[in-house]
Amino acid sequence: MGHVYGIWQVTLCGQLLTFNSLGAADVMFSYEIEFRWSEVRWASRWNVYLEMSDLNIHWFSIINSVIVVFFLAGLYCVVTVVLLLPAEATAVLFSALSKLCQHDNS
Numbered sequence: 001m002g003h004v005y006g007i008w009q010v011t012l013c014g015q016l017l018t019f020n021s022l023g024a025a026d027v028m029f030s031y032e033i034e035f036r037w038s039e040v041r042w043a044s045r046w047n048v049y050l051e052m053s054d055l056n057i058h059w060f061s062i063i064n065s066v067i068v069v070f071f072l073a074g075l076y077c078v079v080t081v082v083l084l085l086p087a088e089a090t091a092v093l094f095s096a097l098s099k100l101c102q103h104d105n106s
Helices: 059-105
Strands: 002-012 015-027
Antiparallel strands (some): 002 015
């Protein structure tokens, strides 16, 4: 049982139903599960995936992952430089202004 507030929509049998609840509305959720008998024992259910006899390497996935890593590292460097250069320029400007003010006050 769940509680829903406000306006909410539900698709039921292909039709969109809209409900308006000023307070808390109780909603009954249900689902259906179908169990199928299998000859595979519970302890060995992952053996199909873990004991691969085919040594076919997925080169496209490996190259794609390497390209994504390099792209994200480059993007990180660019963003870091873009954020640090104005901060450094501002620090240099304030340092120069501080020295100028100290020189004028002397």
